Amino acid sequence: MPLSAPAPTPKTYAQLRDAVIAVVVQGRRAIDRAWLETYHETGRLIHEHVLLFRDRADYGAKTYAKLAEDTGISRRTLQECVQFYRCYPIWRDRAKLVWSHYKLLIQVADPAQRKALEAEAIRREWTSPELETRVRAYNAVALAADDPAPAATAELLQPRCGVPGLRRIVERRDGPGIDLGFKNYAAVPAATPARLKAGDIVRWAEDGVQKIADATPDQLFTYRATLRKIIDGDTLDITLALAPGFTRDLRLRLRGLDCPELATAAGRAAKAFVENLVRIGDEVIVCTTKPDKYDRYLADVFIGEAAGSKPKADSMAPAAAGTVFLNNALLSAGHAIRYDGGAKEE
Secondary structure, three states: OOOOOOOOOOOOHHHHHHHHHHHHHHHHHHHHHHHHHHHHHHHHHHHHHHHHOOOOOOHHHHHHHHHHHHHOOOHHHHHHHHHHHHHOOOOOOOOOOOHHHHHHHOOOOOHHHHHHHHHHHHHHOOOHHHHHHHHHHHHHOHHHOOOOOOOOOOOOOOOOOOOOOEEEEEEEOOEEEEEEEOOEEEEOOOOOOOOOOOOOEEEEEOOEEEEOOOOOHHHOOEEEEEEEEEEEOOEEEEEEEEEOOEEEEEEEEEOOEEOOOOOOHHHHHHHHHHHHHOOOOOEEEEEEEEEOOOOOEEEEEEEOHHHHOOOOOOOOOOOOOOOEEHHHHHHHOOOOEEOOOOOOOO
């Protein structure tokens, strides 16, 4: 089907050249618009569907993973579509903006700043790399003009990460039980084939409990979790998967660092930095340690597609492989300083 009514036959080369350019430009614009409409509608469908099941803590993460598997569309692209719809629920075509522009604009958490950057991109006809420079500058330092984020000189952490699904057998008054962590315990399922004793480390998955002979204690206390809320740069609300059928809502503080208070520009920049890396409903891997003085468990948090993928049944590799270690990402970007629980420096 033609893009518009057929143009008259060019009678000179100059007319031919101009007509071809016009048709190509029109065709490319139509393709760009079709893609934007496709991404926006895809985002709307996923957003509204997941919203129907918002009471199921892990539904969003599982939906992204399954949809990516069934459609061949990467999980990241699906998440970008949803973020596109959330940022632009009523979308109007902008002739000078394409998908590569919008993928950058949706990384800006502040709606007013996003709108300002969008207007400037149109007015100045920024290319995607030019817009990317502005977005990165805003997310990294623009918010901190009067209260800058700490310089990116902090010593980085050695990540702690074990193997999700591993639990330890403990002796209970009524016999051996499974320590799920956070003072939660469960009885050993009756169908467990191996005879278990206190101190044994087991993997508890959907297919049952299996003793892992070569597992070590430092591989424990690592969990798959679903992000529920980003409180500030270093505090998250999550839903932990303790075991099949067992979940727990928990507030975690990132281990080994401190972000500026949310009331400051630097604090808001730190929160926006986290929001650009991970979204509500995403699956993450957390490795927890003892609570801090506010009774919040300290955690190493790992994000990215590898973090949300399921390991092979016999895999004992750390879940951190191929992921972004959120704690060090904040430190490297200058949004946090090292802090291990002592008195804070003023």
